[in-house]
Amino acid sequence: MYCRNCGQPYVTDDAVMCVRCGVQRGTGANYCPNCGQPTPVGSQVCMQCGVSLINGAYGLRSPKSKVAAGLLGIFLGSFGVHNFYLGYTGKAIAQLVITVATCGIGAVVSSIWGFIEGIMILCGNIDKDAQGRYLSD
Numbered sequence: 001m002y003c004r005n006c007g008q009p010y011v012t013d014d015a016v017m018c019v020r021c022g023v024q025r026g027t028g029a030n031y032c033p034n035c036g037q038p039t040p041v042g043s044q045v046c047m048q049c050g051v052s053l054i055n056g057a058y059g060l061r062s063p064k065s066k067v068a069a070g071l072l073g074i075f076l077g078s079f080g081v082h083n084f085y086l087g088y089t090g091k092a093i094a095q096l097v098i099t100v101a102t103c104g105i106g107a108v109v110s111s112i113w114g115f116i117e118g119i120m121i122l123c124g125n126i127d128k129d130a131q132g133r134y135l136s137d
């Protein structure tokens with residue numbers, strides 16, 4: 001992991017800010033967070049290693065738990081609770097509306113939807129929150 005502002009490697013993997021330039025981790029757009037090469041202004045992908053630069057939070061850890069999100073999806077998926085938890089509010093509201101607006105009939109659909117997402121979260125197929133941060137184990 002490299003500082004996106006000054007290109008220096010972080011001292012520790014979970015550093016929250018750069019000790020050299022003092023900016024918060026993930027802030028800045030001058031260097032690739034993956035390989036530390038300079039990235040031209042406005043570039044969306046690193047020319048050097050191909051990593052996406054659109055998400056400033058690349059490589060950050062989410063405070064949200066993978067297990068909690070997965071279980072919420074499996075048990076409360078029809079209310080979109082796991083998506084509210086992870087910050088995917090649009091999807092969460094869709095699941096909630098399907099369930100509530102149909103007086104629970106649509107819960108068959110939304111609970112299967114939530115169940116599948118819960119499994120995908122637990123299996124690591126969905127491994128980021130809405131801010132693009134990796135879920136904690």
Ligand SMILES: [Zn+2]
Binds near residue numbers: 018
């Ligand atoms: Zn820095």
Ligand SMILES: [Zn+2]
Binds near residue numbers: 033034035036048049
């Ligand atoms: Zn790179």
